Amino acid sequence: MIWVGLDLHKRYVTSWALDDTGVVVAEHRRLPTDPELLVAWLRELGGPVTVAMEATLYWAWLHGREPAHRGERSVRAGRSRSAA
Numbered sequence: 001m002i003w004v005g006l007d008l009h010k011r012y013v014t015s016w017a018l019d020d021t022g023v024v025v026a027e028h029r030r031l032p033t034d035p036e037l038l039v040a041w042l043r044e045l046g047g048p049v050t051v052a053m054e055a056t057l058y059w060a061w062l063h064g065r066e067p068a069h070r071g072e073r074s075v076r077a078g079r080s081r082s083a084a
Contacts, residue, residue, distance in 0.1 A: 001019075001020055001047070001048050001050060002017050002018070002019060002025065002045045002046075002047060002048070002049045002050070003017065003018045003019075003049075003050050003052075004016070004017045004018075004042065004045070004049055004050065004051045004052070005018075005051075005052055005053070005054070006038075006051060006052070006053035006054070007053070007054045008053060008054070008058045008059050009033075009058055010033070010057070010058045011032070012029075012030045012031060012032060012033060013031040013032075013033060013038060014028070014029050014030070014031075015027065015028045015031060015041070017045050017049075025045070026041075026045055028041060033058070033061050033062075035061070035062060
C-alpha cells in the first residue's frame, strides 16, 4: 500500500507518497490543479493507493470527479460538523 497526503492550494497541489514503512517514495511540490495530472501521478506510484487530503478553500476542482477508469473511486468531499 502507498499512502498519499495531498495539500490542495488554489493553483497547485503539494503531495507526498509513503510506503508501509513510512519511507517517502515520491513527492510533488507544485503539481497543477488538474484532475487528470493528479490521477496520472497517483497511477505512477503503482499498486493500491490510499489518499488523505487537507483542503480548506481549494478543493472544489476535485470534488465530484467521476471515475475515468475501472477500479478508480470518485473523490467525494463532505463537511464535518462539530457537536454543539
